[in-house]
Amino acid sequence: MDDGAALTLRPAAVVMDLDRLGMMQPSRLSFMRTLVRRMVREAWRITEVCFALDDEGYGEAIYCLEAGPETYHFVVFSKPLEDALRNDRVISNQWDLTMALVRGQLSDDQLDQLRRNVPLQEAGRMDENVLVLSRANRSARSFAEVVARLATGQQPDVERLKVAGYLCRTTAVYGSGKFGMAGWHVVKTSCRSFRTPFSGEMFTCYMLRHFSCRQVEHIARRQSPGTAVTIAPEIERYIGIGNATGLGMAPFLIRHPVLISHWMIQREIALARILNQTDCDAPKRYALQSMLRRVVQHLQETTVTADYQTSRNQILIAACLALIAKLSRRAFCAGLTSGGWKVLLSFVEDHYGPAAEELVQVLLFELYPHLVDPLEESMAAEERLDLDSGMTLVELLVLLETHYDWALNIDFDDPNHHALFWYRSEEKMEPRLGDRACDAGAEREMPLLIALGVRQCFDAMQRFLADNPDSLVVDFLIAHPDQLATVRRVQTMCALPYGDIRGNLSDRNLEPMHLLRAKLSFFGVGKFDPKSKLWVRNTMFQGAPIIADLSQDLNPDHWYFPTAPVL
Structure with a gap:
């Protein structure tokens, strides 16, 4: 079996984009799926x-x-x-x-x-x-x-x-x-x-x-x-x-970047392995069509209260139906035979959008369990951010410019880009979002704004380098001990590019639901039903084998996108 280094993985700028994270779907690597497989196995x-x-x-x-x-x-x-x-x-x-x-x-x-x-x-x-x-x-x-x-x-x-x-x-x-x-x-x-x-x-x-x-x-x-x-x-x-x-779930994604990177990279390795396959034959295309029909039924049986989520589900249903029709056309299938699944995913994103692409990706996982399932053993990680104090400050500056350009491109002088703050409510004992323009409590802000921290660290480094051009990281940290957490994170995460969410968590137009959906997709939940921009109801283990099934010779994975039984 290959390792991740031998594969072409999608760039972190695509994978960790906050909007795309909000489109993630449960997969074979979701924790509920892997648990049920282990229970049966x-x-x-x-x-x-x-x-x-x-x-x-x-x-x-x-x-x-x-x-x-x-x-x-x-x-x-x-x-x-x-x-x-x-x-x-x-x-x-x-x-x-x-x-x-x-x-x-x-x-x-x-x-x-x-x-x-x-x-x-x-x-x-x-x-x-x-x-x-x-x-x-x-x-x-x-x-x-x-x-x-x-x-x-x-x-x-x-x-x-x-x-x-x-x-x-x-x-x-x-x-x-x-x-x-x-x-x-x-x-x-x-x-x-x-x-x-x-x-x-x-x-x-x-x-x-x-x-x-x-x-x-x-x-x-x-x-x-x-x-x-x-x-x-x-x-x-x-x-x-x-x-x-x-919102209580959201800080986890920010505070555990090493673990999140491990979760994301296993999905990306699975996808890359599949995209290397050239067997887009008729049986696999028929299986994909069958799964798409299942998704359509699942979404049609999903009741949500938010109009925007209803609209998203309807758009996804339309995309599935269109793709089912495409997969029945000889000319389209000939292109897949010669170009592989890469051609399919490129077509889906171009014609139906990234949400449909994310869906088709996890359906492709179902066609190649032998390429995907072994990765479940690599989902754990020790959450440790290391410090290289002997690195030159110029080297660290280059790392920031190279790997955190997305953060440096945010204009935090614009009030709309620094409008919100995260805090923990003493009354509710839960994380909350406040508006700097009208809400009290900004002095108790939770340290979740990675992009802002990078910007502040970068500016401090530039000022320090102006007077100390040959300095090391240790010299900078002696003068600016408040930058230690950011420096450790940057030095560690440059080697783990899938750990930092590429979004501004203080932007006035922030969609916190994207954070929740990303983590919940790893859990494996379904029936995603946002009740506001701040909380969501969902369903766990719907369709999964029951205890009486565990001793039977059954497929422990045939419950993705569950559909209602016909009695």
């Missing part, structure tokens, strides 16, 4: 240890995961919650469900500690045996309705599930050492099953999905033992987990 065994719920579905449940030689437990607590107290904000302190993923065997003492602390979430005390902490609320649209239908012997209404394809919606999923839990260094070395980024968090959401289905079935049986039915497997697969995400 390694024959993970999940068994119910305890299911102690009352007539209303309140109580606790415990599931044991046996993944090779490793054992884990998923523990979930269900408590009554008044409708008026149910909301998705980080500042909430009561939820329908709270849960934890725990490594190893579960003793009575450990379970008692979890009972006391997991329902408290951030206010509780965890230990290094806990890998993930999460909470969720029932869907106001789906939960009670599905219970009622099951109780009367009916299956859930698939048409309704197209609108809200989940029973519960997670409002936070915590891992990586927060609140006393096991740190990432412990997880990646001691928990082989969850050694890739966010796999423990994704498994927790997968188990929440399973529990939510068992919970509604249980309540239905208690309501009407004589008529209640269980959820049909084909419908259960279509039920996912809801998620609400706001």
Whole structure:
């Protein structure tokens, strides 16, 4: 297998453009997809240890995961919650469900500690045996309705599930050492099953999905033992987990440039490998047409509230239909046979735009699993920014001019280019965007403006070089210690060009949703439904294999762009 150095990768100016990042789609390398593949490949065994719920579905449940030689437990607590107290904000302190993923065997003492602390979430005390902490609320649209239908012997209404394809919606999923839990260094070395980024968090959401289905079935049986039915497997697969995400996710992309670079470069290596293939034969073209039809149906079954997102989905549907027709034309296919997939992607971008191109790229991934899937093991990275203090300052200046020209081209003297600031709300405990012209709090600005930092560092270097032309980086930093973070970032990221987002996060016309979509695409979420420019609802694991499927000989990847079952 090749390495990235032997391939022609797309330039960072294209890949890391903020607008294009907002067009990213889930792929075979998304964390939900890689988790499900591992679960099937390694024959993970999940068994119910305890299911102690009352007539209303309140109580606790415990599931044991046996993944090779490793054992884990998923523990979930269900408590009554008044409708008026149910909301998705980080500042909430009561939820329908709270849960934890725990490594190893579960003793009575450990379970008692979890009972006391997991329902408290951030206010509780965890230990290094806990890998993930999460909470969720029932869907106001789906939960009670599905219970009622099951109780009367009916299956859930698939048409309704197209609108809200989940029973519960997670409002936070915590891992990586927060609140006393096991740190990432412990997880990646001691928990082989969850050694890739966010796999423990994704498994927790997968188990929440399973529990939510068992919970509604249980309540239905208690309501009407004589008529209640269980959820049909084909419908259960279509039920996912809801998620609400706001600006809290955005700072991660800025604060972890090394990790983001690793994520992006694996996608780019996968794409480059595929573009080197010359087998654009009829079977692969037919498969691509079939996938495009699937995308069309998926988008037609996706309900969103924002007009601009509806418009984007309609434009993408039109592009898919046009490309399906093109792939049936002999002359067009002859060009693909001679020119390969590069010809196709170039045509798609020229005629249908970059959003369609990003979509077709991830569909091509499905045609070459042997070229893509091995890259999932390279998604982890140590977040470390190194300093070369012995570099000449002139060399550093050249690096800035070469690799950060996009930042230096921004005119921060224009008030519209320096209009917004990021801060953390003490009341809401979440990142927020403020307007410098009218909002207080700019003095508490979060250090997320990489482009502005580069501009300020560059200007300071030029002034310093005027008097010290032969100086080293160390000389500059002694005089300007406030520039240390920027210098370390620049020196490190020049070798990792896919780590810095090429956009101005203080621009008045900033679209924060682009940041959220980029990260969520790596998670693998679907049904992207922006509720404003600042937060979005989406669906996780819709269409994925259910626990009963894991022991079967099945394709663990046939759930991309899920479509409603036909009963």
